[in-house]
Amino acid sequence: MTLIESLDAFASRFNANERLRQMNRDWNRTIAIDVEGEPRCALVLEDGHMRVEPGAPSARDIALGAAEPVLVDIFGGELGPTEPYLDGRLTVQGSQEDVLRLDFLSMLIWGE
């Protein structure tokens, strides 16, 4: 699975979940995905809909950085974000509220 495929899988599950879409209809954010420090693509949340945009985003509210396999595993549902976050493999930049909500989204989409 490639990074874009795993992000697409994540976005598809989000968009298919009506409850999640309702909960996040006002949470418009751009989540930049950085691979080894280089911006690669972004998840864009707008009016309760999530899409994947390849390339470096023009603005970012949250940034997630890690090696590509780690990001693929996280967004593909193979690996929870907490473990790589707490062992330093996953770095996050953004407000605590946004980071918590993103973690929550991941938990609801892929389970604990």
Add this chain to the structure above:
Amino acid sequence: MVSTSAGLAFAAVNFLAMVEVAQYMLGDSAWIAILTAGVLCLMAAAVFSELTGMRPSAAGIRLWTRLGISDRFSLGFTLLYLVTVLAVIAADSFVLAAAIHAGIPAIPGVVWILMFLTLVLLVNLRGVRPAGLLEDATTFALLASLVLVTAVALARGGFRLTTPLAVGPPGNFLQAVALGVFIYVGFEWVTPLAEEVTDQRSLPRGMFLALGVIGVAFAGFSLAMTHFVPQRVLARTLIPQLLVGRTALGAVGFWWMLAVTAVTAITTFNGSFVSASRLLYALARERSLPRSLGRLNLHFVPHRALWILWMVSVSMALVVFWSGAYRLLINAGATLEALMYVVAAWAVIGLRRRESGAARPFRFGRGTLGPWATIVVFLGLAAGAATSSTEVPLPSVPWTAVLLAVLALGAVAYVRLGPPAHPPPTQRRPPPA
């Protein structure tokens, strides 16, 4: 960052910590111990600057000690460190109750403790956070109040002081400095915000400047306090800040300092609830704590973690309120904080060895002399704080050391028997559609 760091360290119990410091120093010389503690805390700030620059994280303490020392030690110490946060909340509640009761004696202090802690809980459960500008304004207003009251009080006394430069016996000075560290507790709680700032240099700058601001404000206030409040009154008062306020500005000064105490306590409760609940959440998500603590409510707030914090804080606050053993908490907090600095410096040394090639926007000196000096200095101060007088019955027993030993044993037992030795990576399967 300066106001955030200073605001987190600015606690109502600092006034009682100053009283404790003053009792180990001669005349009006407590300010020397407070400033010395601040200068030593600069070393700790350098340690945290290196760690947070290298690995900015909201769960920094867990991450740094895990990578720099070991997973089990990290978990045990993180749990122990949470006790510092709870100790500050409980001690602040006690000060708050004493201060408001002095102004409004008709209402028992315990009512205020419950009211303020519950108010902060409810605000946090709703996910409401004060705007950054409001936080900045509050912190600067509090510091300005201290400076103003100090200046007026000292001016009224014609700036005549009693032995302001006499340090006294070295043993007493060491204990005064050790307790002085408590006044700075929390300046490093700003590091979880590392993920929110884009310029990583602002964090070290903020911590260093905050230490200077806190040191000057509280050292100055201690001068006014020791000069105008007689030693025998100081030894048994729970409201030294109100007495100084009254000396400086009469009734207006009294009520002003009462307002300062209340606002300070609320900001401490809020900052502590936010940081501790997020840490509990992170530990629950990695399955080191019960998973229910990792639940979020509709406002995306870890509500169960907050409720647990509220229950433990209220319980501790009530025990302190009825026993009056606030010194035990101050001493325990000062000891744990000093140990935190020791552990952080230890993590720096470990990370220098394990990740020698990693980028470090801030580096605490070229070799490991700085981190080692931090370990030696703060181990000494931790020993000083752990053996300070607590006014608990049987004064020959070092109750602070006993309490911390019991807590440490509890943490060790939990780490060995509670969670899995190494939580497995959270392998997941997609839930059924």
